[in-house]
Amino acid sequence: MSVKINVKNLDFYYGDFKALNDINIEIEEKKVTAFIGPSGCGKSTFIRTMNRMNDLIDGTKHTGEIIYDGQDIYSPKVDVVELRKKVGMVFQKPNPFPKSIYENVVFGPKRHGIKKKSELDKIVETSLKDAALWEEVKDRLDSSAWSLSGGQQQRLCIARALAMKPDVLLMDEPTSALDPVATSKIEELIEELKDKYTIVIVTHSMQQAGRISDNTAFFLMGNLVEYGETSRIFSSPEDKRTEDYITGRFG
Numbered sequence: 001m002s003v004k005i006n007v008k009n010l011d012f013y014y015g016d017f018k019a020l021n022d023i024n025i026e027i028e029e030k031k032v033t034a035f036i037g038p039s040g041c042g043k044s045t046f047i048r049t050m051n052r053m054n055d056l057i058d059g060t061k062h063t064g065e066i067i068y069d070g071q072d073i074y075s076p077k078v079d080v081v082e083l084r085k086k087v088g089m090v091f092q093k094p095n096p097f098p099k100s101i102y103e104n105v106v107f108g109p110k111r112h113g114i115k116k117k118s119e120l121d122k123i124v125e126t127s128l129k130d131a132a133l134w135e136e137v138k139d140r141l142d143s144s145a146w147s148l149s150g151g152q153q154q155r156l157c158i159a160r161a162l163a164m165k166p167d168v169l170l171m172d173e174p175t176s177a178l179d180p181v182a183t184s185k186i187e188e189l190i191e192e193l194k195d196k197y198t199i200v201i202v203t204h205s206m207q208q209a210g211r212i213s214d215n216t217a218f219f220l221m222g223n224l225v226e227y228g229e230t231s232r233i234f235s236s237p238e239d240k241r242t243e244d245y246i247t248g249r250f251g
């Protein structure tokens with residue numbers, strides 16, 4: 001197995017509150033890793049540390065390391081803008097910009113200095129194809145992104161992340177605001193994307209984790225209780241707390 005992100009002894013604090021406690025995990029390359037656990041256990045906090053989105057919140061601090069591409073992402077040598085380009089993120093609620101479909105996809109590449117129309121056109125087509133949205137929007141690229149359905153908007157947000165040519169895609173409950181049909185489209189898409197990208201997904205749905213992930217990590221009150229192959233975690237969990245959670249006996 002090839003490790004893409006190696007987290008070592010990570011503690012994370014909001015002010016005095018310790019939200020993550022001594023997390024150690026190896027995220028496998030080109031696999032889907034699901035984070036599950038009850039509300040407030042630290043799943044979102046943890047996924048947000050992986051591209052330093054928590055830096056935007058005042059009063060946070062951490063100890064430990066997140067090794068990506070051979071170095072700690074919190075090292076002063078790391079350029080956060082470059083890091084977020086390589087480790088892209090898709091959020092719970094689709095959040096396209098109030099711009100056209102085309103402009104949403106090229107937003108990042110343009111900010112990174114790509115100006116040539118032919119190059120931008122190519123990025124739009126490739127990213128939308130990879131996000132399984134091209135066929136639905138190719139004749140209306142100039143329409144507002146807000147004219148799309150929720151599921152289409154979320155695929156557009158995935159296309160927007162893919163336009164940056166990321167290496168890792170972090171998804172924080174990407175289907176929680178979507179209906180079952182749109183959800184299954186995103187799940188199919190994730191299945192396809194893992195050929196090219198390392199994917200980490202936070203999900204409230206154990207069924208979803210079971211359907212789409214290769215590995216599952218179960219969190220409880222800031223601790224990583226158990227981590228392993230999804231089929232094993234769901235069929236024979238080693239920790240009683242994992243078993244209670246996946247069988248619905250938790251709490």
Ligand SMILES: Nc1ncnc2c1ncn2[C@@H]1O[C@H](COP(=O)(O)OP(=O)(O)OP(=O)(O)O)[C@@H](O)[C@H]1O
Nearest residue numbers: 014017019037038039040041042043044045046057
């Ligand atoms: N910006 C913040 N400031 C202070 N505390 C926070 C902040 N964000 C999260 N927390 C706290 O950190 C803990 C973990 O929250 P987090 O959102 O990571 O959990 P979660 O497992 O993703 O929950 P959910 O499934 O409900 O989204 C919670 O106790 C939460 O109240």
